[in-house]
Amino acid sequence: MLAATVLAGVLVHDVIPPADAWLVDHAFAAPGSRLAAVATAIGGVGTLLCLGALTAGAVAAAVVRRRAGRGAGYVARVLVTVPLAASVLLLQGLFLRPGPPQQPQAGTYPSGHVAVVTAIAFAAVLLYRELGQGWHRVALGGALTAVTLVAGSRIVLAEHWLLDAAGAVAGALGIGLLAAAVLRLGPATQVPVRSAG
Template sequence: MVADVRAPERAGRDNRIALLLAAAACLLGLLLTGAVFLGTPGGQDLDQSLLHGPGRDAELVESATALLAVAGDPLVLAAVLAGVLLAGALGGRIRGAVAGVVLFACSIAGARVLKNLVQRPDLGIAGSSTHNSFPSGHVAAATAVVLAVLLVLPPRARWWAAVPGLVAVAAVGGATMIASWHRLSDVLGAVLLAGALGCLAFWSTGGARSRL
């Protein structure tokens, strides 16, 4: 039986199509999250009920604030991104490293733009303010950093890094809520925003299985 030499090419093409579809799904999820949680009474009520306000547990709030200080420290983030560039250069995945840095920058910029554009209407929910914090910049940054690291890792090593990366993102997201910096919708929106950009970053390097 003659091996189909076009099989790897087809697999790569299918993989890139899947990444584009995943990016579109994340963007759709971002739109739906904003529409439901910000634009409906039920969504705003759920957001408010899940928000852990300060004063309930001072120690927990202090720990959450300390974690956020580290996660949002420009020097820490710069060091991680420098490590991504170095790993990409040493591992022959410089395109992935550059894509990861661009992904991080776009995630931060995208979160800031959305905060300025999106409005949170007053729907009469008790305790809920009209202050918009959608999506969370801290969570977008944490998600983008994890994806940037995955971009420069060999495909077989990505799952080993993805699990602790997801735990780290969940910890940062939970901390923003415990410290009352962000609502659940802000956390979900940030993950979906960075996730969409991450899919595009993987697509731009040739797909998740690409050596680049």
């Protein structure tokens, strides 16, 4: 996924694919419009909800692991994946891809906002896996929803092209998966949760 992000950045450095142009032409919300206000709120609230879910997941996973007689090292290692996965946004300075016409800033690929939300959501999913399959599914569904809505909000606000958001998701997940492998965060570390009664 990381290789695909870099390759896409090289190939479309100064090219605007038709899907990107169509979306910005048809989905752009004018500043001050109701849709722009909703998109702005989604971007902020989605990020805050992901941070809240990550914090709650870290605390809950640490408690579950402590009760099972295991250390909190796993939780600390998962939290390290957040800045690592979000570091994909550093590629912006390498590609300096121009953004949509409404965005004067160069260097919008990959989207930093989407990269950070994806990194947080990725770590939250790893943490909730420690709480059992049900919580893991809820976290995965919440993460997919949050990343999709935040990415969509960036496109509706014409802050980023579709490819900027897709590259951020792919790159952050690619780095996150590599970090998870290096830090040994695989399913084997899962602690079963005892049912009440």
